[in-house]
Amino acid sequence: MQAVSFGEIMKVFLICPPIRPKMKMDLSSGCLALEAYLRSKERKVDVYRGEVFDTDVFVKQVKSSRPDILGMTCDCLNMDYCFALAKIVKKITKNIYIVLGGPQATFLDRLILERIPWIDAVIRGEGEETLAEIVDRCEDSEGSVDLTKVQGLSYRNNQEVLVNDDRSLIKDLDRLPLPQKDMTQRYVGFDGHTPADEKLFFVETGRGCSSSCQFCNDVGVWQRKPRQKSVERIIKEVNFFKEHGKAKKFFFRENTFTADRSRTMSFCQHLIRHKVDIEWECGTRVDAVDKNLLKTMKEAGCRSINYGVESLSDPILKAMNKGFSSSLAMNVIRETHRAGIMPDYNIILGYPGETEGTLAETFHRIEELGIYGHPDGVQEFRLVSGSRIYMKMKKLGLVSDDVWFNGCGGVYDFCKKYYPVHFQNRLSFYEQEIRKLRHSETFLHNRLK
Numbered sequence: 001m002q003a004v005s006f007g008e009i010m011k012v013f014l015i016c017p018p019i020r021p022k023m024k025m026d027l028s029s030g031c032l033a034l035e036a037y038l039r040s041k042e043r044k045v046d047v048y049r050g051e052v053f054d055t056d057v058f059v060k061q062v063k064s065s066r067p068d069i070l071g072m073t074c075d076c077l078n079m080d081y082c083f084a085l086a087k088i089v090k091k092i093t094k095n096i097y098i099v100l101g102g103p104q105a106t107f108l109d110r111l112i113l114e115r116i117p118w119i120d121a122v123i124r125g126e127g128e129e130t131l132a133e134i135v136d137r138c139e140d141s142e143g144s145v146d147l148t149k150v151q152g153l154s155y156r157n158n159q160e161v162l163v164n165d166d167r168s169l170i171k172d173l174d175r176l177p178l179p180q181k182d183m184t185q186r187y188v189g190f191d192g193h194t195p196a197d198e199k200l201f202f203v204e205t206g207r208g209c210s211s212s213c214q215f216c217n218d219v220g221v222w223q224r225k226p227r228q229k230s231v232e233r234i235i236k237e238v239n240f241f242k243e244h245g246k247a248k249k250f251f252f253r254e255n256t257f258t259a260d261r262s263r264t265m266s267f268c269q270h271l272i273r274h275k276v277d278i279e280w281e282c283g284t285r286v287d288a289v290d291k292n293l294l295k296t297m298k299e300a301g302c303r304s305i306n307y308g309v310e311s312l313s314d315p316i317l318k319a320m321n322k323g324f325s326s327s328l329a330m331n332v333i334r335e336t337h338r339a340g341i342m343p344d345y346n347i348i349l350g351y352p353g354e355t356e357g358t359l360a361e362t363f364h365r366i367e368e369l370g371i372y373g374h375p376d377g378v379q380e381f382r383l384v385s386g387s388r389i390y391m392k393m394k395k396l397g398l399v400s401d402d403v404w405f406n407g408c409g410g411v412y413d414f415c416k417k418y419y420p421v422h423f424q425n426r427l428s429f430y431e432q433e434i435r436k437l438r439h440s441e442t443f444l445h446n447r448l449k
């Protein structure tokens with residue numbers, strides 16, 4: 001590793017770039033977790049500041065922060081823009097080490113390093129310990145840094161790309177540091193319906209998922225090994241944000257918040273017993289809740305649950321390997337509504353195997369659910385690197401890794417090409433119809449109740 005100044009205090013600059021300039025910045029739990037971790041170790045770290053992303057502002061901030069390491073979160077949509085920003089930064093400051101992390105970089109580490117000369121390294125999987133180790137090694141070094149033993153790292157050494165061993169996951173998430181007080185406002189995010197003046201704090205309560213939905217690449221970063229923070233730790237975080245951020249509303253960010261029923265129960269009972277006055281939301285699977293749990297969650301202040309339903313057609317649910325039926329999904333959505341909690345759900349349209357019949361089925365069931373549920377995230381299917389469906393398609397020769405390097409739209413165009421034009425029109429038609437439905441008076445009325 002040659003780019004940085006060794007033996008001195010290292011500065012890290014972190015950013016999760018949007019897909020293109022002038023877009024609103026998304027709250028990135030990944031960058032926040034890394035920032036909190038490095039700061040707890042008294043490392044110097046800066047993050048991009050601004051609500052909307054602006055390349056000039058970014059360049060100015062990087063110039064004034066003068067980091068030794070620039071770290072970017074890379075996903076399937078922002079990858080190209082990460083490359084573009086890296087190129088700009090390398091032009092203005094040669095003495096900087098540019099590292100990518102996140103789900104997309106984790107899967108495409110070698111290809112990225114072979115093809116994109118301005119990216120110096122990729123940190124695969126969980127980033128905290130690997131990034132901290134690189135910083136430590138640089139600070140302790142007096143010339144060149146030996147990175148061969150840094151687990152979880154892929155990097156370029158002269159012209160050679162080296163892929164080190166994997167790093168094991170942090171065993172106990174309770175050991176992760178709390179954020180520092182001045183970071184609290186960076187945890188405020190948007191869920192699509194909470195008014196901006198009622199600040200919604202996003203708190204990470206666990207990582208990973210044990211399910212194996214075909215379209216998802218959770219396995220990449222989290223290796224299908226779910227780990228949850230304890231009730232005590234979550235309460236500690238809630239109290240931290242209440243005290244330092246005047247927080248009243250929370251979104252608990254975790255793939256399947258209710259995966260462990262007894263943790264959810266004890267968490268709710270704690271909130272009820274101690275009269276902790278907060279409102280909260282979470283995301284989970286429809287097969288990970290039941291009537292009694294929903295009742296207790298409501299009593300404990302839960303006001304909305306986001307379910308990963310994805311389709312209301314059984315053949316498609318089966319193809320996705322979701323592991324539940326459309327009738328279970330519909331019953332749970334209704335049950336959630338009856339419990340007084342607002343059910344939101346995600347829908348993917350055009351998953352491989354989708355026909356006009358399955359599309360119509362999903363649409364009619366959404367209509368049938370009517371006021372009971374809210375199809376919040378409706379999207380046409382998008383291939384994600386590392387997902388099982390992607391691997392299958394690759395094996396069949398239907399797609400190759402080149403698709404990721406053909407511009408941000410590359411993979412989207414690929415998915416579109418997968419279907420004949422008339423079918424693409426049906427997809428857009430249904431997408432729009434669901435969006436209309438979502439904004440219809442009945443739906444909105446239900447949400448406001």
Ligand code: B12
Binds near residue numbers: 127
């Ligand atoms: C919350 C979430 C969102 C939020 C916020 C995203 C954000 N910027 O944080 C929103 C709703 C905005 C979102 C949007 C999208 N998302 Co999303 N999202 C998630 C979700 C559920 C949780 C992410 C999270 O906060 N995890 C917790 C933190 C701690 O983990 P992390 O971000 O992965 O960070 C760790 C490591 O990855 C690594 N790391 C991350 N960044 C960096 C940077 C550096 C420098 C280093 C060293 C390490 C590092 O270290 C971190 C700490 O250990 C994940 C699934 C999951 N469980 O990961 C999907 C997921 C990340 N999203 C995914 C997708 C596909 C999308 C969208 C493309 C969806 C779409 N079709 O529009 C968009 C793209 C966003 C964009 N660029 O505009 C995919 C990504 C797949 C891929 N290969 O890119 C995932 C994995 C889900 C899936 N389907 O498989 N998403």
Ligand code: SF4
Binds near residue numbers: 209
């Ligand atoms: S889609 Fe959700 S439930 Fe399915 S594997 Fe991914 S995170 Fe788990």
